[in-house]
Amino acid sequence: MIEVQRLMKRFGPKVVLRGLDFSAHAGEFVALLGPNGAGKTTFLRILASLSRPTAGVVRIGGYALPQEAAAVRRTLGVVSHQTLLYGDLTAEENLLFYARLYGIEHAGQRVKEVLELVGLERRRADLVRTFSRGMQQRLSIGRALLHDPQVLLLDEPYTGLDQDASAILDQILRTVAAQGRTILLTSHDLARAEDLATRFDVLSRGRIVASAGREALHHSGLLAFYRQALEAA
Amino acid sequence: MKPRAPFLQSVWAILWKDLAAELRSRELFSGMFIFALLVIVIFNFAMELDVATRRSVTAGVLWTTFFFAGTIGLSRSMAMEKDRGSLDGLLLAPVDRAAIYFGKMLGNLLFMLLVEALILPLYSFLYNQNLFNGGLFLVILLGSLGYAAVGTLLASMSIQARTRDLLLPILLFPVLLPLVIGAVKASGGYLSGAAREEILPFLNLLLTYDVIFLSISYMLFDSVIEE
Numbered sequence A: 001m002i003e004v005q006r007l008m009k010r011f012g013p014k015v016v017l018r019g020l021d022f023s024a025h026a027g028e029f030v031a032l033l034g035p036n037g038a039g040k041t042t043f044l045r046i047l048a049s050l051s052r053p054t055a056g057v058v059r060i061g062g063y064a065l066p067q068e069a070a071a072v073r074r075t076l077g078v079v080s081h082q083t084l085l086y087g088d089l090t091a092e093e094n095l096l097f098y099a100r101l102y103g104i105e106h107a108g109q110r111v112k113e114v115l116e117l118v119g120l121e122r123r124r125a126d127l128v129r130t131f132s133r134g135m136q137q138r139l140s141i142g143r144a145l146l147h148d149p150q151v152l153l154l155d156e157p158y159t160g161l162d163q164d165a166s167a168i169l170d171q172i173l174r175t176v177a178a179q180g181r182t183i184l185l186t187s188h189d190l191a192r193a194e195d196l197a198t199r200f201d202v203l204s205r206g207r208i209v210a211s212a213g214r215e216a217l218h219h220s221g222l223l224a225f226y227r228q229a230l231e232a233a
Numbered sequence B: 001m002k003p004r005a006p007f008l009q010s011v012w013a014i015l016w017k018d019l020a021a022e023l024r025s026r027e028l029f030s031g032m033f034i035f036a037l038l039v040i041v042i043f044n045f046a047m048e049l050d051v052a053t054r055r056s057v058t059a060g061v062l063w064t065t066f067f068f069a070g071t072i073g074l075s076r077s078m079a080m081e082k083d084r085g086s087l088d089g090l091l092l093a094p095v096d097r098a099a100i101y102f103g104k105m106l107g108n109l110l111f112m113l114l115v116e117a118l119i120l121p122l123y124s125f126l127y128n129q130n131l132f133n134g135g136l137f138l139v140i141l142l143g144s145l146g147y148a149a150v151g152t153l154l155a156s157m158s159i160q161a162r163t164r165d166l167l168l169p170i171l172l173f174p175v176l177l178p179l180v181i182g183a184v185k186a187s188g189g190y191l192s193g194a195a196r197e198e199i200l201p202f203l204n205l206l207l208t209y210d211v212i213f214l215s216i217s218y219m220l221f222d223s224v225i226e227e
């Protein structure tokens, strides 16, 4: 589903990604780990077609970035640091707006489903700027799921969520993964990542320096694996 | 393959979103309107004119007011998307980028026309001059369209820059010169009851300007909006 070869990203003189190789097939749930400033967000923004690679090959669902960006965008759901919502619109209006941009049929019905999914149906008529951070995050997750994307990219989606909302998101991600979609998630919460993901990749100094499947971790645990990967790098 | 939102539906969605948000906050409109009002009042005090001279400067005063007030709306409308992080949401959507441009442009145009629709009667009332003139309305429509077309493109270009509030007027005003000339001359012509043949070249100028800049924006928007 996701194919990345020798990906480079430079901001001016600063090289953030230096020849990163990565791939994830359909049904895989990858947790992308790495210290602050490792380039996780940068990598996700490139996959999301929001930022252009300096060099390298990126293909998602068979489409190449940046040439076939429009096709890629249709297959992607993105939860980023920012909520991508409009404070002066209600929860329902925000979702309706995006449903129209994605060309979703029966938009009203779909919006209702998504609001229920993220537990916001009772606040649907309230302006988003009156929402707490966690409620905005819930809605932003709903926004990413609206068009039933094949690939989900989530950049620290648990930020600001309470226990209830975290459990809801866990549940959503498990369901989505079980449907054979591809999920790529960054998180600093190793315990949660260990619970959910089927594969763990460590990004450091602009490359994936270690990668392990769930089975491989069985005795050592994710924390030990992560520490080791960073030391070896 | 998932259905793709048709072009017009996307344009409409973005326009609808801007109008709905603006109805709640009145953020853009109130700023533009108060600014425009201040400008026409200040002009009155700054130039103590006799009736005949005042008539001769009306077109210039009106367009200066409209363009300055318009700048406020332009820079805010794009900057809000960027600062509040919703721009990424638009860019992530599988829509033709030109649809984003047209949606934002039409919003800017509407806000401008609304301010103009309020300023004209106020001006007429304050300065006792009849501005109810079909020709003038046509010029205002064409002039504002050109302004919104160029302005939305340049505002999108400048949002990535740290100095964008400074950058926008510096980029915008030189590019606007032909439009200013056409709009002021054509409006002045209609207000003074000039002959059609005198006004027509300026109307043509406005029309050409609008077509050229709408086409340029259609082609360029995709490449200016990305980081």
Ligand SMILES: Nc1ncnc2c1ncn2[C@@H]1O[C@H](COP(=O)(O)OP(=O)(O)OP(=O)(O)O)[C@@H](O)[C@H]1O
Binding pocket: A011, A014, A016, A034, A035, A036, A037, A038, A039, A040, A041, A042, A043
């Ligand atoms: N627009 C930009 N311009 C210049 N440098 C940038 C830009 N975006 C990111 N960087 C740099 O790229 C590096 C990686 O940043 P990135 O945000 O991808 O890290 P991260 O792994 O997501 O970190 P965190 O865990 O803190 O979220 C940082 O050193 C950052 O300063």
Ligand SMILES: [Mg+2]
Binding pocket: A040, A041, A042, A155
């Ligand atoms: Mg980050």
